[in-house]
Amino acid sequence: MVVKVSLNLVDLLREYAVKSYIMKPNRLVIEIEAGKLREVFTKLTEVLGKEAFYLATIEGTDLPEKNLIRVDYFINVFKHNAYLVLRTYLPRENPVIPSVTDLIPGALAGELETYDLLGVLFNGNNHLRRSFFVSEDISSKGIYPLRKDSGV
Amino acid sequence: MVEATHMIEIPITVEIPVGPQHPALHEPLLLKLYADGERVIKVDVITGYNHRGVEKLAEKNSFYRDIFIVGRVCGICNAVHANCYVRALEYMLGIDPPPRAKYLRVLAMELERMHSHMLILAVTAELAGYETLFMYLMKDREYVMKAKEILTGQRVLADYMMVGGVRRDVDETKISRILDMVKRVEERVKYYHKAFQEDITINRRLRDAGRIKHAEVLAHSLVGPVARGSGVKTDVRAQDKYDAYGEIPFNVITEDYGDSYARAMVRFGELYESINMVKHILTHLPQGNPVPDEKKLPRRFPVDESYATVEAPRGELTYYVSSSGSDKPYRVKIRTPSLNNIVNSAFAYVDQMIADVPVILGSFDPCISCMERAIITNLKEGTRYQVPLKALGGVRK
Amino acid sequence: MEKVKIIRYSPWLVHFNTGACNGCDIEVLASITPHYDPERFGVRLAPSVRHGDVLVVTGAVTKKAAERLKRLYEQMPEPKFVVAVGACALSGGVFHGSYPVVGGADKVVKVDVYVPGCPPRPEAILDGIIKLLKKLDGGESEPKPS
Numbered sequence: 001m002v003v004k005v006s007l008n009l010v011d012l013l014r015e016y017a018v019k020s021y022i023m024k025p026n027r028l029v030i031e032i033e034a035g036k037l038r039e040v041f042t043k044l045t046e047v048l049g050k051e052a053f054y055l056a057t058i059e060g061t062d063l064p065e066k067n068l069i070r071v072d073y074f075i076n077v078f079k080h081n082a083y084l085v086l087r088t089y090l091p092r093e094n095p096v097i098p099s100v101t102d103l104i105p106g107a108l109a110g111e112l113e114t115y116d117l118l119g120v121l122f123n124g125n126n127h128l129r130r131s132f133f134v135s136e137d138i139s140s141k142g143i144y145p146l147r148k149d150s151g152v
Numbered sequence: 153m154v155e156a157t158h159m160i161e162i163p164i165t166v167e168i169p170v171g172p173q174h175p176a177l178h179e180p181l182l183l184k185l186y187a188d189g190e191r192v193i194k195v196d197v198i199t200g201y202n203h204r205g206v207e208k209l210a211e212k213n214s215f216y217r218d219i220f221i222v223g224r225v226c227g228i229c230n231a232v233h234a235n236c237y238v239r240a241l242e243y244m245l246g247i248d249p250p251p252r253a254k255y256l257r258v259l260a261m262e263l264e265r266m267h268s269h270m271l272i273l274a275v276t277a278e279l280a281g282y283e284t285l286f287m288y289l290m291k292d293r294e295y296v297m298k299a300k301e302i303l304t305g306q307r308v309l310a311d312y313m314m315v316g317g318v319r320r321d322v323d324e325t326k327i328s329r330i331l332d333m334v335k336r337v338e339e340r341v342k343y344y345h346k347a348f349q350e351d352i353t354i355n356r357r358l359r360d361a362g363r364i365k366h367a368e369v370l371a372h373s374l375v376g377p378v379a380r381g382s383g384v385k386t387d388v389r390a391q392d393k394y395d396a397y398g399e400i401p402f403n404v405i406t407e408d409y410g411d412s413y414a415r416a417m418v419r420f421g422e423l424y425e426s427i428n429m430v431k432h433i434l435t436h437l438p439q440g441n442p443v444p445d446e447k448k449l450p451r452r453f454p455v456d457e458s459y460a461t462v463e464a465p466r467g468e469l470t471y472y473v474s475s476s477g478s479d480k481p482y483r484v485k486i487r488t489p490s491l492n493n494i495v496n497s498a499f500a501y502v503d504q505m506i507a508d509v510p511v512i513l514g515s516f517d518p519c520i521s522c523m524e525r526a527i528i529t530n531l532k533e534g535t536r537y538q539v540p541l542k543a544l545g546g547v548r549k
Numbered sequence: 550m551e552k553v554k555i556i557r558y559s560p561w562l563v564h565f566n567t568g569a570c571n572g573c574d575i576e577v578l579a580s581i582t583p584h585y586d587p588e589r590f591g592v593r594l595a596p597s598v599r600h601g602d603v604l605v606v607t608g609a610v611t612k613k614a615a616e617r618l619k620r621l622y623e624q625m626p627e628p629k630f631v632v633a634v635g636a637c638a639l640s641g642g643v644f645h646g647s648y649p650v651v652g653g654a655d656k657v658v659k660v661d662v663y664v665p666g667c668p669p670r671p672e673a674i675l676d677g678i679i680k681l682l683k684k685l686d687g688g689e690s691e692p693k694p695s
Contacts, residue, residue: 023457023458023459024243024244024456024457024458024459025243025458025460027459050367050370050371051366051367051370053370054369054370054371054373054375054386055373056373056375056461056468056470056487057470057472057485057487059472059483059485059487061474061482061483061485072472074459074470074472076386076391076461076468078386078391081391083459083461085459104371104373105371105372105496105499106370106371106372106373106374106492106496107373108495108496109373109491109492109495109496110487110491112495113491117207137612145208146207146208152208209644220643221643224570224572224642224643225570226570226571227569227570227571227572227573227574227575227668228571228572228575230570230572271575287582287583290578290579290582290583290584291582291583291584293579294579294582294584297579307576307668307670308572308575308576308668309570309572309667309668538597540596
């Protein structure tokens with residue numbers, strides 16, 4: 001049953017969880033400190049095993065009223081029919097978070113995208129560059145399109 | 153380090169909706185392969201083209217207008233895009249559509265899976281050098297296009313999904329016509345399946361090309377038939393059981409070997425499953441009115457967020473939608489299966505022969521047409537020339 | 550006389566996607582398959598740009614694609630013609646007004662035939678090409694009432 005597994009995951013990540021709640025329809029959100037991201041992924045791999053899950057989506061959102069940028073990692077724990085969301089908040093003036101591409105190569109696409117569109121710096125990812133997705137005329141002005149004040 | 157003798161650039165357009173607000177939903181990527189003689193030694197996926205996207209555009213339009221915009225992210229899989237987005241909205245509003253609408257939604261999405269798989273299998277045949285099979289498959293795919301038209305009113309862009317249900321109903325005549333179309337397709341699919349299994353060219357070109365292991369699939373977040381071709385048993389329809397998938401029997405198809413042939417076989421298996429699902433739906437359709445009264449739908453959405461997933465023909469497609477209380481979304485994040493399957497799959501080409509590259513690329517099901525061209529640069533002589541993508545297959549020998 | 554000219558004229562198509570959802574592209578692809586039998590009009594895909602007679606443009610035409618479209622058009626030898634397929638190629642479609650969508654193929658190249666639709670049916674695309682041929686021949690593109 002989905003609920004039981006969700007509880008196990010909360011238990012599992014208890015030492016990292018700042019907060020936890022459900023995102024509709026039934027996704028378990030666990031808020032963690034950005035700096036602990038790699039430890040959490042390592043713990044998940046250790047306990048669930050590499051064959052139990054994959055990183056499905058990395059999503060960043062600009063929250064200018066809170067002076068934060070939020071980065072969510074959506075993890076499909078398909079073996080247990082559950083979806084886990086690791087939620088982190090970064091300061092808007094300096095949105096830096098460790099890259100996880102050495103642990104999970106599949107994070108590459110999402111990190112590249114979130115860097116180019118929102119300006120989040122994934123420390124340790126050497127492939128980050130502007131204009132991977134965004135057009136030159138915009139990136140050359142230093143604009144991150146998905147920021148609320150980007151003007152595009 | 154071995155030095156490259158040739159560089160091959162393949163421009164491909166995939167349905168990744170990123171960038172600033174504007175459309176041209178297709179993100180042209182460039183697959184840059186460095187080859188030493190006939191063997192690929194290094195791969196870069198780079199972009200050097202203009203990009204724009206739907207996500208910013210979605211923030212500037214109402215929740216409902218966005219249904220028609222996201223449907224145009226990808227013409228080939230527009231029904232799943234609209235469905236996933238609409239369900240994200242329904243989760244936020246706490247709306248549960250009537251059973252008949254759920255069945256009809258699955259009908260639209262499975263017909264779409266059929267046309268999409270037949271298209272990429274036709275393209276695969278073409279890239280492997282079997283042009284006649286391409287033409288035959290495309291001809292029989294027309295039955296599915298007709299069925300889609302009968303159901304949704306349009307061959308390609310269905311514009312069928314709406315918050316609370318679907319936008320039009322079916323009657324007995326339509327049901328029997330769609331059933332007729334699908335039965336004809338079933339016979340033909342069996343024939344093509346056999347052709348793929350028995351044809352010497354297809355076997356020689358597809359087998360062992362681009363072999364991916366089970367662990368590599370998960371590590372690189374590959375999804376859909378690409379994942380299932382390597383034995384990874386993941387399918388969002390079975391996991392989330394959205395719409396009517398919890399009630400309609402079907403199997404998740406996997407193959408173990410993980411090469412381009414396995415991925416093609418997964419698609420054939422899924423074709424049979426879709427055909428059976430369509431037949432089941434048409435003979436078990438619940439009664440009721442599947443079309444919602446749009447005037448009763450709220451203009452403003454409450455402050456909330458949701459994450460919906462759908463099994464698109466190419467794999468898991470995800471929509472994250474959040475509302476800050478207005479009539480327009482605060483954030484819409486679309487992660488298409490091709491973002492993962494194309495950007496993260498560069499490793500699959502390393503140590504492969506140039507001749508196998510078109511077939512491997514085709515097996516990942518990008519929005520590629522066989523009319524695509526590759527630009528080959530001879531690094532030693534500095535010469536450049538263009539060839540049709542499938543001509544790379546002739547580079548061997 | 551006129552009929553013979555049409556039969557002898559065999560238009561080879563070059564297709565270019567300027568940034569579209571691929572809806573129009575798969576209908577263009579479908580229109581060259583046996584179900585629609587384009588070969589009875591002599592219509593087929595050109596093996597290369599330099600053999601093309603008719604440029605079929607799909608997509609909303611983004612700025613970068615506009616440059617490539619212009620270059621492609623210049624590479625085609627005379628006589629050459631352009632068919633804009635789909636709402637996006639006509640005017641930008643759903644995305645009209647968004648910068649930097651140029652908003653229509655005719656802002657970049659001279660368009661001879663517009664085929665509206667989102668996407669248009671393969672029959673409509675072929676019909677557009679046939680109307681082009683009849684127009685070129687100096688003939689009527691619509692049948693005269695008897």
